[in-house]
Amino acid sequence: MGRSPLKWWLKTERGQLVFLEGLGSCLDVVFGQEQREEDVSDLRALFTFVQAALAPVDGDAWQGRVLLLDELGVLLSLGAAPVAVLDFVHYCRVAVCSRLQGNIVVLVHSNEDSGDKENELLVTALSHHSDLILWAEGLATGFCKDVHGQLKIIRRTSLRPGGERDSLQLYQYKIQERNVAFFARGMSAAVL
Structure with a gap:
């Protein structure tokens, strides 16, 4: 499969992160102990789990x-259809x-x-x-040695009413021991 585990995080206003074990929860929801009549590609139960995790606790706004x-x-690897995954995201x-x-x-x-046509369909959508x-x-x-990759940042302004053309910014990056250094194309130590 070559994919990392599913991890979901909820960020609160105080800078705290609430971790939801997505893969374990997904397996429990989709392949739960009791036999379910619903199809694996139906992610309604998973959305219900996420929605419950999003609900504020008493006094926590x-x-x-x-x-x-x-x-x-x-x-997708667990058998969900791309349309079901897109519905879940929606x-x-x-x-x-x-x-x-x-x-x-x-x-x-x-x-x-x-x-992987299903994954590419998901990415495109x-x-x-x-x-x-x-x-x-x-x-x-x-x-x-001095540049490990490139980062494209695409701002989709065309989605808004009266939006202009999408803007594209390109940066190159180098992964360091505890952080990542970003710089404009052609501005790495190897070029300078």
Whole structure:
């Protein structure tokens, strides 16, 4: 499969993170102990789990919630259909963005050469509905000791009424021991 475990995080206004074990919870919900008549591709029970986790506890009025979905493609590996995964993201978006005035961040790996049509469909659909896309990739020219890859930042202003063209920013990066250094293309130590 080659995909990382599904991890979901909820960010609260006080800088705290609430961790939801997405893969374990997903397995419990989809392949629970009792026999379920619903199809594996039906993610309603998983959304109910996420919605319950988003519900504020007595006296806790979270504002600005951010739901981070780490490696959404794992749901495809578990047998969920791309349409069901997109429906799940849509319902999460309504719950977090519309009702709670928060945001959703989704990680999906993409490799055009992989031949995984379902994953590419998921990536394409999510890209069309996203306001901001961060696309990290290796260098097209190959290995370089001072530059490990390139980051494209696409701001989707065309989604808004009267929106202009989407803006694209390109940065290169080098992964260091405890952080990542970003710089404009052509400004790495190897070039200078």
